[in-house]
Amino acid sequence: MKSTKSLYSYGFLLPAGIIFFIFFLLPTIVSFFFSMTRWTLTDWEFIGLDNFIMFFKESSLNIGFRNTFIYAVMTSGTKVVLGLLLAVLLTSGIRSKDFLRSVVFFPTLISTIAVGITFSYLMHPSRGLINTALAALGIQGPNWLGDPALAIYSVGLVDIWKGVGFATVIYIAGMMSIPADYYEAVDIDGGNAFRKFWHITLPLIRPAMNSVIILSFIGGLRTFDLVWTMTKGGPGFSSDLIASIIYKQYQGGFYGLSTAGNVILFVIVAVLAFPLYRFLTKREVDL
Amino acid sequence: MQRVKSFLIQVPLWLYFIISVYPLFWMISYSLKDNNEIFVTNPFGLPTQFRYENYINAWTQFNLPQYFMNSVVVSTVATLFIVILALMFSFAIARLRWRFREAVRLYMLVGMFMPLQVIMIPLAILVKDFHLANTYGALIIPYIVIGLPFSSLIFYGFMRDIPSEIEEAACMDGASVYRLFTKIIVPVVVPAIATVVIFQFLNNWNEFMLANILISDESMKTLPLGLLFFQGQYSTDWGGMGAVMTIASLPMVIIYLFFSEQVERAMTMGSAVKG
Numbered sequence: 001m002k003s004t005k006s007l008y009s010y011g012f013l014l015p016a017g018i019i020f021f022i023f024f025l026l027p028t029i030v031s032f033f034f035s036m037t038r039w040t041l042t043d044w045e046f047i048g049l050d051n052f053i054m055f056f057k058e059s060s061l062n063i064g065f066r067n068t069f070i071y072a073v074m075t076s077g078t079k080v081v082l083g084l085l086l087a088v089l090l091t092s093g094i095r096s097k098d099f100l101r102s103v104v105f106f107p108t109l110i111s112t113i114a115v116g117i118t119f120s121y122l123m124h125p126s127r128g129l130i131n132t133a134l135a136a137l138g139i140q141g142p143n144w145l146g147d148p149a150l151a152i153y154s155v156g157l158v159d160i161w162k163g164v165g166f167a168t169v170i171y172i173a174g175m176m177s178i179p180a181d182y183y184e185a186v187d188i189d190g191g192n193a194f195r196k197f198w199h200i201t202l203p204l205i206r207p208a209m210n211s212v213i214i215l216s217f218i219g220g221l222r223t224f225d226l227v228w229t230m231t232k233g234g235p236g237f238s239s240d241l242i243a244s245i246i247y248k249q250y251q252g253g254f255y256g257l258s259t260a261g262n263v264i265l266f267v268i269v270a271v272l273a274f275p276l277y278r279f280l281t282k283r284e285v286d287l
Numbered sequence: 288m289q290r291v292k293s294f295l296i297q298v299p300l301w302l303y304f305i306i307s308v309y310p311l312f313w314m315i316s317y318s319l320k321d322n323n324e325i326f327v328t329n330p331f332g333l334p335t336q337f338r339y340e341n342y343i344n345a346w347t348q349f350n351l352p353q354y355f356m357n358s359v360v361v362s363t364v365a366t367l368f369i370v371i372l373a374l375m376f377s378f379a380i381a382r383l384r385w386r387f388r389e390a391v392r393l394y395m396l397v398g399m400f401m402p403l404q405v406i407m408i409p410l411a412i413l414v415k416d417f418h419l420a421n422t423y424g425a426l427i428i429p430y431i432v433i434g435l436p437f438s439s440l441i442f443y444g445f446m447r448d449i450p451s452e453i454e455e456a457a458c459m460d461g462a463s464v465y466r467l468f469t470k471i472i473v474p475v476v477v478p479a480i481a482t483v484v485i486f487q488f489l490n491n492w493n494e495f496m497l498a499n500i501l502i503s504d505e506s507m508k509t510l511p512l513g514l515l516f517f518q519g520q521y522s523t524d525w526g527g528m529g530a531v532m533t534i535a536s537l538p539m540v541i542i543y544l545f546f547s548e549q550v551e552r553a554m555t556m557g558s559a560v561k562g
Contacts, residue, residue, distance in 0.1 A: 009383045009388075010379075012375040012376065012378050012379035012383070012468070013375070013376055013379040013380070015375060015376075016372040016375060016376035016435055016439070017391065017394075017395075019428070019431060019435075020395065020398065020432055020435055020436075022413075023406070023413065023428055023429060024401070024432045024433075025394075025397075026409070026413075027405070027406035027409035027413060028406055031406065031408070034408070085299075086300075089296050089299060089300050094293060094296050094300070100300055100304060102547060103304060104307060105543065105547075106307065106311060106540065107307050107310075107311070108489075109489065109540050110536045110539070111492070111493045111510065111511055111532070111535050111536055111539075112493055112495065112511070113493070113495055113511045113514040113515055114314070114514055114532040114535055114536055115310075117514065117515075117532065118310055118313070119310065122310060122313070127326065129313065129330070132330070132331075161306070161307065161310075165307065218399075221402065222403065222404065224404070224495075225495045225496060225511075229515065243402070243404055246404050246407075247404075247496075250407070250408065258408060259408055259409075262404045262405040262407065262408075263405065265402045265404055265405065266401060266405045269402050274400055277400075
C-alpha cells in the first residue's frame with residue numbers, strides 16, 4: 001500500500017519537477033560555471049574569478065550595485081507604507097470603496113512597457129504633463145529622466161505608481177480575514193481607532209505585510225523592463241541597475257561577464273531576501 | 288465630527304484615484320487624437336474629435352494582429368500548463384505523505400528567490416538545442432517554469448488547510464487518488480485557481496526580458512516586444528502609438544474584471560498571502 005502511494009506521488013510530482021529542473025535549475029548551475037569563463041557560446045576559456053573582479057572594479061559596472069540597492073529599498077519601502085495606508089482607508093467603511101478598490105489595481109494590469117513609454121512622455125522636461133502642471137503653479141519642474149542625479153528616482157516613482165495597488169490588494173485581503181469580534185472587544189474596552197489599528201490590525205496583518213515586503217523587495221532587486229524602457233540606464237550609466245548592466249553585456253557579446261553579473265545578482269537576492277523571509281515569517285502571529 | 292472624519296478619508300483617496308487613473312485616461316485619450324491636438328491644442332483633456340482611425344491604422348498598418356495573436360497563444364497555453372502542473376505538484380507535497388516532500392517543497396521554493404536573469408543565457412542556448420528557437424515553445428516552456436514556484440506556493444497554502452476528514456471520507460468510499468484529486472481537491476481550490484490564472488496570465492502577457500532575448504523572428508514577437516519596436520519605428524505617429532498601447536493593455540483589464548471577485552475571495556481566505 002505504502003509503495004503504491006509514493007508511486008502516485010511521483011506521478012503528480014514529476015511533470016512539474018522535471019521541467020523545472022531542466023529549464024531552471026540546470027541553467028542556473030550552468031550559469032555558475034560559465035560565469036568563470038570567457039565565453040562565446042560556441043567556445044569558452046576558464047578564467048577563474050576575473051569576471052567578478054571586473055564587475056566590482058569597473059565603475060560603469062559597479063554603479064549598478066548602488067543603484068539597485070537604492071531602487072529596491074525606495075520602491076519596496078514606499079509600497080509597504082503607502083499600500084498599508086491605502087488599505088486602511090479603503091477598509092474604513094466609506095462610500096464608493098468597492099469602486100475605488102478595483103481602480104487601485106488597474107495600474108498593475110498595464111504592460112510595463114506601455115507604462116514606461118507613457119511616463120516618458122508625461123515626464124518630458126518641457127512638454128510633459130507633470131512639468132506643465134508644475135509650471136502652472138509657478139514651479140520650474142526638473143528634468144525627470146535627463147538629470148543623472150534624478151533619473152533613477154524618477155523610474156522608481158513610476159514603479160511605485162504601478163506596484164502600490166498590488167500591495168494594497170494583499171493588505172486588504174489580510175485585513176478582511178481578521179474576525180470582527182476582535183475589534184468589538186476593543187470597542188467594549190473603550191479603545192479608539194488608533195488602538196484598533198495598533199493592537200489588532202497591525203499584528204494580525206503581519207503575514208500580508210511580509211508578503212508585500214518580500215515580493216516588492218525581490219521585485220525591486222531584479223527590475224529590468226521599466227528602467228530599460230524609460231532610460232536604458234542613462235543618462236550615461238546613472239540609472240543602470242544590475243539587470244540592465246547584465247543585459248548590456250549580453251548585447252555586447254560578453255557572455256561570461258554577463259553571466260557573472262547574473263550570479264552576483266543571484267547571490268545578492270539570496271543573501272538579502274532569504275534571511276529576510278526567514279526572519280519575517282518567524283515573527284508572524286497566528287490567528 | 289463624523290463628517291470631518293469622512294472628509295479626511297475621502298480626500299486622500301480621491302487624490303490617489305486621480306493619480307492612479309489619470310495616466311491611463313491620458314493614454315487612452317491621446318490614442319484618439321492627432322499629433323496637433325496631442326502637442327498643441329489639447330494635450331491633457333478629452334479629444335475634441337474622437338479619431339477612431341488611429342485604431343484602424345494601428346491594426347491594419349502595423350504587424351499588430353500577429354503580435355496580438357502570438358501573445359494570446361503564448362499566454363493562454365503557458366497559463367493553462369502552469370495551473371495544471373502546479374496543482375498536481377502541490378497536491379503531491381500538501382496531501383500525500385512520502386519521504387522527501389519537505390525537500391521537494393524547498394526545491395521549488397528556490398525558484399521564488401531566483402532572479403530570472405540568472406537563467407537567461409543558458410536558457411537561450413537550451414531553447415536552441417531543443418530546436419525551440421523562434422517557435423511558441425521558446426516562450427511557453429520558460430514561462431511555465433517561471434510561473435511554477437509562485438503558483439505552487441499559493442496552491443500549497445490552500446491545500447494544506449483542507450481538513451483531512453474530507454479526504455478520509457472519500458477514501459472510505461473507495462475513491463482513487465486521481466478521483467480524490469479531480470473531484471475533491473481541485474473544486475475546493477477554485478478561488479486559488481482564479482488568483483493564479485490572473486497573476487500568471489498577467490506575467491506572461493507583459494513579460495519582456497526573456498522574449499526580447501529568445502525571439503528574433505518578426506512573426507513570433509509578442510506585444511511587449513512590438514510596443515518597444517513601434518516606439519522606435521513610428522515615433523512620429525503618436526496617436527497610433529497610443530492606440531497600440533491601449534490595445535495591448537485592454538485584455539488584461541477585461542480578464543481582471545472577469546475574475547476579480549474570485550480573486551478577492553481567494554485572498555481573503557488568507558492562505559494565498561501567507562505562503
